[in-house]
Each structure stands twice: as C-alpha cells, then as structure tokens.
Amino acid sequence: MTVVLSAEKLVKTFPGVRALDEATLTLTAGSVHALLGENGAGKSTLIKILTGVYRPDGGQLRLPGPDGELRAVQLGNPQDAQRAGIGVVHQERNLIPAFSVAENICLQHLPRRAGLLDRAALRTEARRCLDLLDLDLDPDLPVSRLSVAQLQLVEIAKALSAESTVLLLDEPTASLTNDEADRLYGIVRRLSERGHATVLVSHKLEEVFAVADTVTVLRDGRSVAEAEPLADHSREEIVDLMVGRAYQQVHLAARTVAADVEPALALDAVATTAGHHDVSLAVRPGEIVGLYGLVGAGRSELAKALLGLDQITAGEVRVHGRPARIRDVGDALHRYRIGYVTENRKEEGLFLDQTVARNTAVTVWRRLARLGLVRDRAERSLVDEYADRLGIRLASPDQHAGQLSGGNQQKVSLAKWLAADCDVLIIDEPTVGIDVRTKAAFHELIAGLAARGMAILLISSDLPEMVTLADRIAVMREFAIVGELDNDHDYDRMSQSVIRFIHDGQGVVA
Amino acid sequence: MKTETAPEAPAVPPAAEPRPPARALPVWANPRLGLLIVIAVLVVLFSSLTPAFLDPRLTLAPLQADISVYVVVGLAQLAVLSLGHMNMAVGRMAALSTFAMGLAYDRLGVPLLVGLLVGLAVGAGIGALAGLLIAKTGVNSFVVTLALDFGLLGLVTILYTWATGGVSFAVQPSGLSALRFDTFADYCMGEVCGPRIPLVVPIAVAAALGVGLLFRHARLGREILMTGSNTVAAELSGIPTHRRVVAAHALSGLLAALAGFLLAANNGAFSANIGESFLLPSFLAPVLGGTLLAGGAVSVLGTALGATLTQVIYKGLNLLQFSLEELKLYIGLVLLAALSLDRLRAVLAERRAVSSS
C-alpha cells in the first residue's frame, strides 16, 4: 500500500503545554483513517499542522514527491498544504455566504483569463468537483440558499478542488441528520475507492466503526495506537485507549418517581408559531424525560417556544399544575423557574469575553443585588460553590470563559441555571463535542440533579445517552410528538422502538 | 443560596486539556496607567516649553472645565459602546436637549436644576427612541443614529428659528454664571477656601462615578455589558435585551444632554451649535481609554483619562501658538502615536503574559 502522508514524531509546544509529544500519523492511499482522542489529546493541533496553520517544533512531515518517494516538506501556510494535496473540512463553516457554490469551491485558485475572472472555467471546475461527490447542485446558486447538509458537501467539494489526495474531515456530521451523515459517508467510501486517503475525526464512535478501516488514537499528545486496523479493536478497547484506563459504563443510581406527583412542567396539545402542533408532554420532579428526534425535528425550537421566544398558539402549558403564560426568558426563569441549557454553548450559552464569575451569576443578579447593586463577594462565593460542585477547573473566577476547555465551558453554561435554582431544566445536547470521560461525568451530574428533585427535559440526538439517562423517551418528528416510551434501559430494544417511531409514515425525514 | 439542597459534587476525573494561562498581567500592562504616563509626560513637556501651561486661573481651571465636558461626552459614547453600538447623533442629541433647557428657562423661567432635569429627560427620551428603533428593527446602530443625526440637524435649527429667531436663547438662569466663572476658590469658610477647581468639575466626576458604578456593580449595567458581549446568550439567560439596548441608548442621550448642559454653562449660552464638535472626541476618549468598539467591556477611568489626554494635547498645542495647519497636523499625529503606543503596550503585555506562564 502506498503511503501518501507520513507525520513522524511531531512535537508542538504551546506556552505551558505540550500539545503534541512525538505524535505519529501514517496514511495510505484508499484508506479511511479515524483519528481519535479525547478533547485536548492533540487532534486539532495535529490537523492544524497537517494543513499548514501551525508549524511543528519537532519531527517531520513527509509527502510523496513526483517519483512517489517520500520527502520531508515544510508547510508554511494553508496554501502550501493545499498545493501539497491536503484538503480539509474544518469544524467551523468556512464558506462565503454571498458567493456562488462554484466560487466557494474554487476560492483558493479562482481561474482568470485576461486578468478577469473566467466564469466558464469556474463553472467547469466546480462541476468537476461536484461530480466527484455525485452531487447535483447548481454551481451558480449562492450558498446562502443551501441546507446545512448541502453546505457540508460543498465544503468537501472545496477541499477536493485542489486535487487533494488527502482529505481531513473534522467532525463532519456534527450538524447533519443520520440520513445525511449516511450519504456523506457513502461519498467518503467512494472517494477512498478512487484512492483518496481520508482522515476522519469524530466523537461518534458508531460512525467511526461504520466507516473507517484504520485508526490512530492520540492521548496526551502521543499516539497510543498507530494506524492499526480498526477491525482488530472493539469499541471498548478504543475507548480504553483514548481514556487511558479501563473505562466502565457508568451505572447511574436508580431513581423512582412517584407517578401521582403533579408534573413540574406539563404541555397539553400545544401548538406554536414555530410550527409545533399536538405536543403533549409531562415532566415530574425528579424525572428525566428524553426528547429524541432527528436534527430539524423541532426539539430545540420547542424549548425556545417554552421560553417565550416563540408564541404558543394553542393548548396549555402548566407549571406545577398552574397555567403558565411565558412571555420571555426572564419570565420563564424568574416566575416559573425554568432553565434552558443550550446546545450551542459558544454562540448561545456563554459570554466568551466575560469572566466565569459573570457567566455564572448572570441569571441571579436580580437576587444578589441590593438596591440594584451587585456585590462582587456574593458573586465570587457563588462561583466558588458551583466550580466546586461541578468540578470546573478554574485558575480564578476572573478568568474569561473563552479560555476554558470545551468541557469546562459546558459546565459553566450549566452552572448558571443551577445557580438560578431552577425547578425545571431543559438540557439540549449536553455532550456534543465533549470527550468520553467528561461525558460520563456529565451523565452522572444530570442524574444527580434529577435525584435531587429537579425535573429535566433532555434533548439529545445521542441515542445511547438517551437510553442511559432518560426515564421516559418522547419522540418528536416534524414538530409533533409521535410517541412516548418508558425506558427500560435496554439499548437494542429501545433504539428499535424509537427508530420505528421516527420512520413511521413517510419514512425519511428531511 | 440554599447550599443544603445541593447534590454532592460528582467525582469528575481531571480533564487532560491544555489550560490557558491565568490572566496575571504586569501593572504596566494596564492601559490606564499607560495613558496616565503619556499625560504626565505631555504635561511636563508642555509646562517646560511654556510656563503658562501651569497658570492656574487661565490654563488649569479652563482646562478642567473643558475636560469635564469631554469626559461626559466620552461617557455618552461609552454608554452605547458597551453594547458594541455607536451613537453618531451624540452631538445633536446634546443640541436638542440644550434647546429644551433653554426653552424651559426662557419661556417658563424655571430654576437652573429644573431646566437641567427637563433637558436630561429630553436627552434620555431621544436616546431611548434611537434604542427602540435599533432594538425593534435590528438595524445597525450606526445607520439609525446617523439618520437621526441628519434629522436632528434639521430639527434643531428649525426649532431655534421658531423659538428665538436666532441661534440661541438670551436667557441666563441664576446660578449659570456661577457654574461658568466660579471655582471653589471663590467659596471660603473663614480663611480657608476651596481648591481652584471649577464648579462644573464635580458634576462630571459624579457622572463618571455614576456610570462607573453602573457598569461595575449595578445589575442594569452588567446586563447591558452581557448584552453587548453576546446578545443571543444574554437573551437566553433571561436578560430583556431589547430593554437593555433601549436603556443604554437612553443613558447615552442623557449623558449627551448633560454634556450639552456643561458646555452651555462653560459657554454661557444655550445655542444651536452646542454639540457640533462632540462626535469625534466622543469616540476618542473611550477608545484611547481602552474601550473596544466591539462591546462587552468598558473603562470609565480610561475614558476620563482619554478625554484628559485629548484636551491636554489641544491645550498645550494651543499655548504653543501653532498655526491652524500645524495644530491639526500635530493633534492627528499625537493621537496616532498615542494609539500606536497603546497597541504596542498591549502586544508586549500579551507576549509577556504568554512567556511568563
């Protein structure tokens, strides 16, 4: 098998931390290579070195020359990497909204003729890249009109436009539905059949096992497994490699919820301006109700409607038995004690340029204030308390939230709701982009909150997580609840029932 | 906080993530201190070049009065910079408010304080209107306040023509001339008199302290900052962001009105041209003081120092008798130098913080 990229003993040091410590990655033509590791294990750093964003402090990168012999190369900037045939799809969207599909695909090397943009060549080139993906898209369409899945595919087309032999995909399915993800991986497989080498970075191990053939596992900047065939490992072994200790499935304390208790939050045939209809749900104190569904099924939208961001047009919402009219988030929080932990912590959950203290206390200033003034000491003791309870690792409460790691950020975004003393907590995708170990801690945390009497509505696309945590699972499809199941924590049986609900009727959901 | 209801902290294994350095910057890295040093250097430079710079009656007292005006002007801009917004109509808001004050003194003969309050209310009202337009329509604050500026430019002169037939009210409410001419040195207790500080200075100091308190400790101010930092997150944290936007703009209008009043007191007349020269200084003071245009963070002390710096430069160059073109040239160059120095300091501080961890 031909090696198309060999990264040997890469070292990269940042002030105070050794992000890569002699990490090694070898890619062969036609392989789908999984790059796994916990958050902070060095995956992003490695990708940034491969794409010319960072320069390594040690080790070398070797790529095949024209004769096929591997030669050491220096990638000074992203363009060098592209010229060397390494294409990348970053986690963040990197398209220009006002530009056409064709221009976005060819942005790195816009074809010109007589000094002007050569539109014909542009279209031809874009067509070629789209054809590689068997994608039927109008190259002249502005990307602002595309769906999320289409955007992702355009990103891949863009990465391929530079005649890439190596394609790096960083969490490509984070915002895709299962069907869309399947389609994407179909394309990845076809690309590998044509000899492209693909590196897949994903937290979704199910996907990894379904698509990849070889694997490199990073831990603390070192490669603890190097280009091993994935088939040789079980899921558990891989997790062990990533975590570095025998990983055990968390066993959460069993909770019993009295059925006759008045629900903390009850929805009765609710319809909203966001498009929901016939939504009935009840969450009792101490209960975790899962709200499962595909991306776009209307789950986060329901949460936002409950917070007053959309209007409720029919049906009734009751909080602790009394009809509730929630006009805005302030109402939800201060009158009804409903909190919402958002799925987009960076965009919607946190104030990245503010201190952790303010991020935590933002919901309780009303309570902390005396004569409209907030005492710093009260705020600080609040932060200390929650940092302690949630295990947030802080240098100081005055640290900016943006400086924290992903897991700690998620905890801060949860902390403000705990501080606000909520009875009902809607938690939206709590563990997206969070590594296995922190994920387990989060599950314990959520179960612990329920055990303390909080009513929790858990929104998640992660079925194993749902089966682990929820007492009941409501399934949402096309902005309506299509079924509800009591969870017996048997993954196979539960997942089958859930999937049946989801694909009931028309089958595929857009 | 009912700690007894808290669940036990779950055992969370330590995360193996790179931890960014804590923010422990050296003292010199503080932008306020840098400004203070620049001001001190300039004061020493100017007073050695022209001793008249230290003349307490003719230079220092008027300088303090000018600084007072421009500190409040800077704060008026800072109030919306906290949101990451701009108020292009800051001068015209001041003009409209001082018109209201003048009208109140002239037609109703109200006492000084009442007229001031009327003007402040008008300023807050017009600011709130701008805020409301921005919050309701989601249109960029620059555009809304620019359009408002155009509109008020016409309105203010139309109003003055209607009310006075000229550009200013001929009225002098009692107490205005004291604000204008007197310093505390004119008020004595027995043999002991106050310092030679104009009477307008405490008004500006009070405004600065009030705004500082608001943004540092008050819930309202903090919520405005959070709205500026991340509007969506603020809204989802239960902050009524629309009302905070309105409040910040109303505060901006209120402070613009106060600045207009201080200027009217310094000039001795309520006239249409008040506020014409507010726009650029209103940005310079906060920006020199380290307030970003991006929102989410403000520095009141920095704004006060920024206003001081610009006025010291202006006063010093004025005393050195530069001709018009040299004056403009040097003001621009000194500003660029001050801004670049501040940048250099920030870069050095960042480097130092990284390497010391």
Added chain:
Amino acid sequence: MSRRMLSRIGSGLTVVALATTTVACTKKSDTTDAEAGGREPAQVKVALVPGGSHPYFQPWKDAGAKAKTELALGDVTFNETAGWDQTKQNDVLKSLAAQGYNAFGVFGVSPDNINSTFEDLKRQGFPVGSLASCPAGANKADFCLSTDVEVAAYKGAKAAIDAMGGQGNLVHLTGNKVDSNTQRRIAGVEKAVAETGGKVTLLQSVTDIDKDLQSAQRAVADLLAAKGRQIQAIVNTAYNPAVASAEGVRQSKLPIKVIAIDDDPTVLDGLRGGSVAATVLQNPVGQAQVGSYALMKLSGGCTMAEPGVTIDSGSFVVTTDNLDGYEADRTATTEALRKKFDGDLLKCS
C-alpha cells in the same frame, strides 16, 4: 488583584492632581479683577482672533504687524485656530491670555453667545474690542468696530439693482440662516428692494451655503437651473457663494449681474474679467489697525465715552470704474476712524 491596586493608584493620583491645584488656596477677596489701564504701549500685547480661517481676515495679519511697529506695541498676534466653534474660540482666548496677551480684538464665532466671552475677558481686566462683527443685542465689549452688515448688504443690493437696470428679479445668497448677522443682511437687501417700489422683486434668499465651496457651487448650479432665466442679478453677502456664483454665471453664460463681497484675489479677478459686476468691500485693515490702536489706548488708561459703542468701519462698492482708486478711499476711512476714536469715542485723562 492588580486591577484593584491600579484603581487605587489611579484614584490616588487623581487626588494628588487635584491637590496640586489646591496649593494656591485663595480667598474670595484675592480674586478681585486686575484693573485695566496704566500699561505702556510696550506692555500691551494685542491678540486678534477671528472666528476661524476665512479669506476676509487675512489682511488682519499684515495690518496687525504694521500696528505693532507703528504703535510700538509689545506684541500683536493673529490666531485663526478657533475653527468656527465658539467653544474652541473661548479656549483659544484663554490660552492667549495665559500667554500674556492682555488686549483682545475678537470676531465672535457666534454673535449670540459672544457677549459672555467678552464679559469673561473683561472680568479679567482686559480691554476687548468686537471686530468685524457685533454681538447680537447689547454689546458687552468695550467697543464694536465692524462693518454695518445691514448697510453693506443694502449697498450691495443697491449696486445690484443699478447693474440690472433698476428692474427685474434679484436673488440673495448668504450664509448660516440662524445667525443674527445673516438676518441683518437679509433685512438690508429687503430694504433696498423695497425702495424700488416693486420694480425689483427679491426672488429668493438662499441661506446656509457658506460652509463649504462645493455646497455653494451645487446650490448656485441648481438655482440657475431652476430659475436662471428669471434672474437678473445675484447679490452675495458671503464668500463661498460669491466665488461660486461668479463662476456659475460665467459658465452658464446667462446675462446675470453678480455682486460679490470683499476683495479676495478671485473676486478681483472676476471683476476684471467681467464675471463680477461689482463687489462690496469692507475694511478689515482698518478694523485691525484702528482696533489695535483703540485697545492700546484703553490699556493705557483711557475709557470709552460710551461703553459698548458700535462704530461702522465702512463699506465700499467697487466696480471696474474705481478698481484702482478704492484702496485710497479705504485708507482715508481708516484715518478718519482713528481720528474719531481720538476725538470723541475715547476719554483719556
């Protein structure tokens, strides 16, 4: 926390700064204003301060320098950095006072506000002359030596009416509408038009076009486009409209007589070239020379016989006929003005 420490340092330094100004703690009785008078000419330092940069004031520079040597004054300075901003002008005046200038000839940026500035200067014992413009209402300066703008505008309008042959439509172009001087100019033009008994109509008074040349040019072009053929003459009482209308009329080739203002080289060129029918001159040189002289006398102990008196510094209509002789007229007027001060305006013991 270094932040807290810093805020302490900051407040500490502020206190120190405030304290330094406290050092010279004074009592109310100490602040009685210094008495004007008793200064020798060599001790008199005159500051001539226009409202901002404007061609009209440029003769002040030379006239001031000349007054300095002729009268053996301590110093005469010319400072145009006020930039048409009353606040800045006040600041400039205070700066000049701090540098030892002790007699002021000021063109107030805002005629409506300038009285409070004059009072301010007089409180400090400085003689003050309001030059080239009088405050609105009662004059609080020692004297006002200025063109009577109403008379000048009247003369300009008269010249225009003459140039257009005594009948037709007249347009008046001027500056800031909400300015008492502009109002007086409009009154002067209206008076001249009224005297024709309906033979001449004042078609329009266009205001607010003196701020910048391009606006004036645009306004003139639009005016000519809209009403060019109805207009027989344009009288200007501001600089930029004068430049713009001379050029605009020349370009449009319409038979319109343009009456300009002042004797800036561009205006004189227009007069010679025929695009300007006449111009109304004022007497900036006389204002600066006689103003400096009066200020010197006031510093020396004289007082005004009638404080706040207004003296017309003269205005002259210049056409191609008297283009060569007008300077002599102006010098004569200046000499007469000075005599008038010596004769009955000043009271010297």
Added chain:
Amino acid sequence: MRSVIRTNEFTLAVIAALGFAALAVATDFNLLTAGTLDAFLRFLALPIVIGLAQMVVLAVGQMNLSVGVLTGFCAVASGWLMVDAGLPAPVAVLAALALGAVVGLVNGLLVIFTRINGFIVTLATMTILEGLRYGVNGTGTYQGYSPGLREFGQASVAGVPVVFLLAVVIAVAVALFFRRTVPGRHLLAFGGNPFAARLSGISNDRALVLAHTLSGLLAGFAAVIVVAAFGSVNASIGDDLLLPSFAAPIIGGVALAGGMISVTGTVLAAFLVRLVDVSQSQFDINRRWVDLIIGAVVLGAVLLGQFRDKLSGGPR
C-alpha cells in the same frame, strides 16, 4: 423575474424613477430642460464617486472617515500644482489620483500595523489631512487654472455632462472590479468571512490595504471631478462630503458588516439624495428641511430593506 423585483436595487430604481417623474411634472418639465438636467447630472457625479469610495471600505467591514477631507486635500493640491507650481493639468490630475491612493495606502498600512479599528485610524488621519488641506493655500481659492481641464469639466456629450459619464464609467469599473476580477472577489470574500478567506489563501492584510487604497484612489477621482467641473477649489472642499458618503451606500443596501456591496444601489441612492436636493432649490424649501428629509430617507430605506428581507424570508 421575481427575484429581480425583490431586490433593493429594483425598489430604489422604482422610487428614483417615480420621484424623478413627479419632480419633472411638478416643475412643469423644467427638470427636463437641457440646463437643469445638466446641473442635475453634473452635481450627481461627486456623490456617486464619494459614495463608492466609502463603499469599497464597507465591503471589507471598515469605514473611512477621511474620504471627504481627502477629496478636498487632493483637489487643493492639484490646484496648487496648476496655479502655483505651473504644471500642466494632466500632471495635476495624475498627482491628485496618486495622492489619494497614497493616503489610502497609508490608512490601510496603519490599520494593519496598529491593528486599530479603521474607524479610529481614519479619524486621526482625517485630522491630519485637515491640517494639510489648509496648509496648501490657507483660505485662498484657486481659480482660473487650466482652461482645457475646465472645458473638459463643462463639456457634455449628447446633453450628458462628461463628468457624469466619468462617474458612471468609474461605477462600472468598480462593479466590474468586484464582480469579475480576482482581487475584487478576494476583497468580498474577506469581507464576508475573514477566517474562511484566510484559509483559502487570501491575505487579510492585503485585502484591508487594497480596500483602503482603492477608497483613497476614488477620493482622488472625486477631487478630479471637483477641480474639473466646478472651476474653483479651496480648503473648505470636502467638509460636506462625509455624511453623504455613508448615506449613499447605506440607502443602497450595502451591509456595514462587509461582504456585500451594491454599486447600482449606491448610484441610485446618490440619485435619490440629489433629487431631494434639486427639489429644494426648485421649490425654495428651507435647507434644514432637506437634512430632515434625508434623515428620514436613510432610515426609511433601511427599514424598507429590513421589512422586505422579512417578507421574502431572506438573510436573517
């Protein structure tokens, strides 16, 4: 077709056409006479070019507060070259353009080297330029320079002033630059998503410098129009240009955040503002009402755009 009707440009074009027709009728078709139309278009040239000068920096999410004063400075400088230095007109014209571009370049370099917001940088350079503009000739006015240049400024082709045609050519060139040239696309890409642009090999610094230089160059063109068409220049030129420079692109639908421009919209918006201006002199309206009206038009145009976006479910 529907997508055309939905655009901001279409709305503006309709309003402009209706406004023009209404004004023509209201003035008994005086507006359509050669002289009036000539003045209308001649003085439309400057707002178009100055609006474009602001638009090119808005394209990368920056602002240039110095455009107006820079125009004045270049105009006075070229006046000095012709009158005081006695150089021929073509040299003066080229010098004005070069001067504009150089000052723009300096603005751009200052922005990238100091990393200070362009708004603040150009605010400082504006003050400096004010000093320079005055320093050239004090309060004096340059007039009577190169007859050839002034003839060029006065000339018309088929009743359309040449300077207006020049402005249109400049507008077409700017449009072409942004639509059809690679650097133009790079600027827009940078304005739309700086990080993505950088990953695609577009130098952020180069885009910023290019945008500011272009803005300066266009200010230089504006100066040439002033010098040629209006026949006299002095240090007051440019004081009245800053706000119109923002009004045109903003009414024209250019996003302040960058990444989205509209040359047609900017031109149409300048046309609209000019229409307000002309009706002021046609009907002898107090100039102060004009400011009020322009303020209302700016706000109205933006609100209309917002409303239309909501209706068509376009960009958030």
